Amino acid sequence: MTLDSRDYLTDGAEIYRRSFAIIRAEADLSGLSPDLARTVVRMIHACGMTDLPRDLAAAPGAAEAGRAALLAGAPILCDAAMVAAGITRARLPAQNEVICTLNAPEVPDLAAKLATTRSAAALELWRDRLQGAVVAIGNAPTALFHLLDMIDAGAPRPALILGLPVGFVGAAESKAALQADSRGVPFITILGRRGGSAITSAAVNALASEAE
């Protein structure tokens, strides 16, 4: 490894190409469909960890369902502003709307009324956009739990759930609940504590375009 900072690669396209080549050489992508593999490669790119597939769980056809939904113009519903900020608008195939309701003015009152977190309460404002949407949960376990509760209570079904909350309280549990019973909705998740906004927006960006 050179420590001379004047001797580093500065061609953005070449950096991407080499990065994805390293990931595909190191990561075990066996058994994944081409669309899911491409999605996982980009998730790995966002976190620097090629062992991510070890914890991957996905419904058959989930990546394809998400890609089809985006091509058809589905909105992307994000639980956190960081997830929304990480989605590359130029990659979206249909000028898809990117929606995050967390900071909507009614959310604090709604959270108090529902006795839940703001992250969970914010999903109540998704209801009229949920049908056929791509849901991207990259922060709050309570948001993923609340989504499952909403679907159980009759809310419209999204086309895909990217269920990727991160952390120590509820993250592993909410993702295990999604894997155990996704209520028939296609899903992609990383079981355990890992997840987060960068991995989540990377997954959306991968589904949005076949270009690496």
Added chain:
Amino acid sequence: MTLDSRDYLTDGAEIYRRSFAIIRAEADLSGLSPDLARTVVRMIHACGMTDLPRDLAAAPGAAEAGRAALLAGAPILCDAAMVAAGITRARLPAQNEVICTLNAPEVPDLAAKLATTRSAAALELWRDRLQGAVVAIGNAPTALFHLLDMIDAGAPRPALILGLPVGFVGAAESKAALQADSRGVPFITILGRRGGSAITSAAVNALASEAE
């Protein structure tokens, strides 16, 4: 582990409290100053990995320097929109400016002229804000390399470099270069491939307020 999604914790403050307690119980924070430990706890919270301290490198007093700079009103210079989006404005002690120049209109031309990435070229627009600033690099290795080059060429010195780019080409190398010679600037980094925008904005959020 229960899979009943109706049986999960929904009190945001209690989720935070338990999360930080788990992190402090599991992570090896020995030898870290209180400010640095608090910063690392929040970085772990953002990625779900309690082994993060294994790869930590920081100059003595770096967290304290960053905290003092923020209290004194220093701007926060971010290499990526996601880093800026993840900074909790309400935690900032002096309504500090959060600046990301990546999408400034002159950046593509600047990148072509300097034969580097847009992420690196965007730092050229930081020059008149760099003195005493908190630099938060959470995405691009070329941005961290370019910052070191700028300082070598006489650019003003920031108060703190959070050098946390992620990935497979240049990330480990740029962070090793920072650790080997930070040009006398206080720094905090995670060596190797791990890093990213969520970890980086979490570090800023920790330095911004002593409240966990």
